[in-house]
Amino acid sequence: MTGDTAAAAAAERVAGVAGELAVRVTRYEAQRDHRAVFAYTYFRLTSDLAAGLRTNNLSFTAPDWVADLSVSLAAAYFTAMDAIDTWLGLVPDARSRPGREVRSADLPETVPRPWRDVYAASTVRHSYVLEEVLFSMMAHMSYDLPLALRALATHADVHHRIADFHRMNDLLASSIDVVQDEIAARYCRRLHSLDRVFVHDDELFTSYGIRVARGMAWFNCDRLLDPDASAEAMGSISRSTAAFIAEFRSPDDWRRRHAFRVLRALVPSRRQWPTSPSTPADVGTVR
Template identity: 55%
Template sequence: MTGADEVALVAAELDRRRVEFELHHDPRAAFAYIYVALTRSLEVQLRQAETGFDDPEWVADLATALAHEYFTAMDAVDQALGAARATPRGLPSARAFPGEVPQPWRDVQAAFGRRSYVLEDVLFSMTAHISYDLPIALQRMAPVATHIADFHRMNDVLGTAVEGVQDGLAERYSRALAVLDKVFARQDELFSNYGIRVARGLAWFNADRLLDASGSADALDSIRRSAGAFIREVRSPDDWRLRLVLRIARFLVPERRRWPDEPGFGPPAEQTRVARAG
């Protein structure tokens, strides 16, 4: 099995979960949709005759290890929600989740328990995944310095792809996303080529900290708190005027989350854009 085949399996499992989230009207669907698109873009790149990577197998291994962290966290969330498939809104507090759910994902789920928008669903989940899951995955792989070039080439592929999927996200879950994007203009830098590169670069740095025995405890504490800090910044910024505007906007603008009628990933044109993103 090639590295591209491994990444294809990851994409297939992500898409299976995306379908399940949609069927249950679970806010986790929006991030899963983005994750599928980015993973498929990486797969397309790995299937090129010239992948652009020095060690394509390591790239595939990292994608698989990272997805494992996400799958493990989502399985723990599912267990917490219960066999009855309770809605995430039924658990409004991060403390309602058991210890098996990593703290960043507890914070994300708690945000779903309050009024949330599609853009927030994506940004909060992406923050937890990159700021927490990625350093943990890198720590477990113990990358060497020679891998950093491939890591940044991955950033190129993923950063380019993420800018091409926002239209599909809006069409699938919220046609008001363009308006909400303006409301949250200060916080959505992560949902961009530049934001992906910066966030992943910081994740590499934090992985190095985790591998350093003298700083690992502080590093772990930092990445555990990162998603919660970002969510608080979005939900309750320091500037009281902005805080007031956002509260009014949140009160006046309905969530308007829509759910697709068909489980397919998207129309052929959308799939073509995803394939070309690599």
């Protein structure tokens, strides 16, 4: 298989992931489910990865491995969301009463702990769009990604793929500003105003933040592969999302902590939804 053919085949596999994400965006938006915001973010970034593979401007040396990682990573996310959906089906009040706050401990252990923490955080009164993106990105990059890398490492040594992993970081990081603008237009036109309020806490939603978070995931994959470090690493990546949420919502600086509490009490989330039901085609075209 030639390089161009391999890249095209890899692009189609990643486009398939984007298509499944588009379906979920449609469903979450129809249900007014807060998970739509991150699903759309993930859809857009995956679409850009598919486009990057199709043109192969970054000269991926192993596009099939890039696709493998994308598919493995998405599978972890889909499994977690499906487990939440199963729980919601058993506890219909959790969806029918949007004012009801859910605790992380309310969700079953079939949902990985970081995603339990994220879902519970999204039910807090006046949860903001920016928070939902940041908390979900934290769970996906600090927990799902090192586990996906470890899964690939059981079949082959991933260390010689670090150049392609870095190329992925470059591509995704270069997309984040445009994606943030699209999220603001779709879900929260005042996102950039809130962005200024949270300016010290939203570094994850930047090109620099994407690179750092994914670099840390690579490091934690190495820890997971080391028998002497794996248990501690697993505990660390399981706890990190809850710690991030706590620090974001209750920062160490008492003045900022007080300001955030006042803000949450007084300022509505200002979330908006598309005016008509979306279809995968409406959500966007895989580039």
